[in-house]
Amino acid sequence: MTRKSFLTTVGLAAALLVSPQAVSAQPQAASAIAAAPRAVVTRHDLTLGGARIAYEAVVAETVVAAPEGEDEATIVTTSYLRTGVATADRPVLFIFNGGPGASTTPLHFGAFGPMQRLGEGEAQFLIPNAHSLIDAVDLVFIDPTGTGYSRPQDPSLGQGAPFWSRTGDARSVAQVIERWLTTHDRAASPRYLLGQSYGTVRAAEVTRVATDLSFDGVLLFALVPGERSGPLAYMSSLPSYAATAWLHDRIDRKGRSVEQVYDEAVRFARTDYVSALIQGGALPAAEKTAIARRLSDLTGLSTALIEENDLKIDNRLFMFNLLADQGLRTGQLDTRATARLDAPAKQPPHDDPGLSYAPEADRPIAPGQTVFRASDGGSVVDAYYRETLNYRAPDAYQALNLRVNSAWNHEGFKDAMPYLAEAMKRDPDMRLFWAAGYYDLSTPAYGGRYTLDQAGIPADRLTAAYFASGHSVFVEDSNLAALAQAVRRFMRVSGEGR
DSSP states (O other): OOOHHHHHHHHHHHHHHHOOOOOSSSSSOOOOOSSSSOOOEEEEEEEETEEEEEEEEEEEEEEEOOSSSOEEEEEEEEEEEEEESTTOOOOEEEEEEETTTBBBBBHHHEEEEEEEEESSGGGGGEEEETSTTTTOOOOOOOOTTTTTTOEOOOOTTTGOOOOOOOOHHHHHHHHHHHHHHHHTOOSSOEEEEEEEHHHHHHHHHHHHTTTTTSSSSEEHHHHOOOOOOOHHHHHHHHHHHHHHHHHTTOOOOOTOOHHHHHHHHHIIIIIIHHHHHHGGSSEEEEHHHHHHHHHHHHHHHOOOHHHHHOOOHHHHHHHHHTTTGGGGEOSSSSSTEEEEESSSOTTTTHHHHHHHTTTTTTTOOOTOOOOBBTTSSHHHHHHHHISOOOOOSHHHHHBHHHHHHHHHHHOOOOOOOHHHHHHHOTTTTTTTEEEETTTTSSOHHHHHHHHHHHHTGGGEEEEEEEEESSSSTSSSSHHHHHHHHHHHHHHHHHHHTT
């Protein structure tokens, strides 16, 4: 898989894991957003842990300028601000997803917003989110240009090309954050930045292009790893293969937990395995067989298959062989998902059964549960903005814009994590939170840890959280509950020095 197609697959997952039907590959017309930016405020409440939390929802338009020239775009943010509490010391969390071209919907309606989306397709609905962070932190969801309701202002700009690059995108998001802090008089508040998937790259790029914009902490979900070729690629993915083999009971568990199997694979990957890979054809035959047997014990693949591929196990080899005797393949974005090997062909990434894996999509609604559905049978997200938040957009909410994804200028695919390391050097109080799923082969957990270590992130200022999940670590309610608590703990710790 090329670096370009890898990032495209990861980005698509970020939007599609929760909303497989909300995809548009069509060109986006310039929005008819009013020339004077709007800010619509509504008031709501949510019960969390038995306590009633009153908050304001603010849907606001911010006009941003491209890095060069007079090009502009209108970026729409959705903020949830708790009322009746002092704001001076209350933290603010700025949130965006990945793609490129993916909106905040998974994080907004799947993780931390006050409403949680369940169901599939036209049957989707919203219920109050028992795991929202609104009790502890004010939330600002940012949909970059071309996603959500955010649009380039001039249709002659190649549909927003000036904003569809690492630098242009990061600068526009930084502008939004700076304006938000000024508008809401929150310059002194503790502030945090959260990015998922390609959003982890965006978060690092924001610290590069806006060095005066400091953060108490940065949170990275499903980190896009750095180097993805040669021995490092095979080494960094091995622990995720081992965790998946454990999950599907394709190896002898020996009473070990998935965490123990993962850790054992990490130790082997960074020692004997990478050493064998580096030797390549010079590796003696007996040693090659011994390594292959060890790999078989960890991955569930046959020793013969591993030797035949010179000890090099990639995603395709693993996904299509682990359960081949059952006529199945695993997912890539979430290896808990499976599909028939003889299933009709689909265009990538839609061929990945892990793309829309949502084990709790059909969970029953509790008696007396408040449920919001689209009154017109259309998009529940559009209906929520229109009917609950009183924001009426001129066109539909774009959960994922494939045109943005295909047009993106990655500027050489350089690893962005060293920019975060530089930001942490500038600010000795800044901390980092990283969340990874054991069953994610697109952004494998050890690939993320290796990238952070090589970037020079101080280990004593890094909080790592692992989950028995795929690419989106918050899909199950149990994982979401654990993630929300881990984020709360992180913000309390990182805020102590301010």
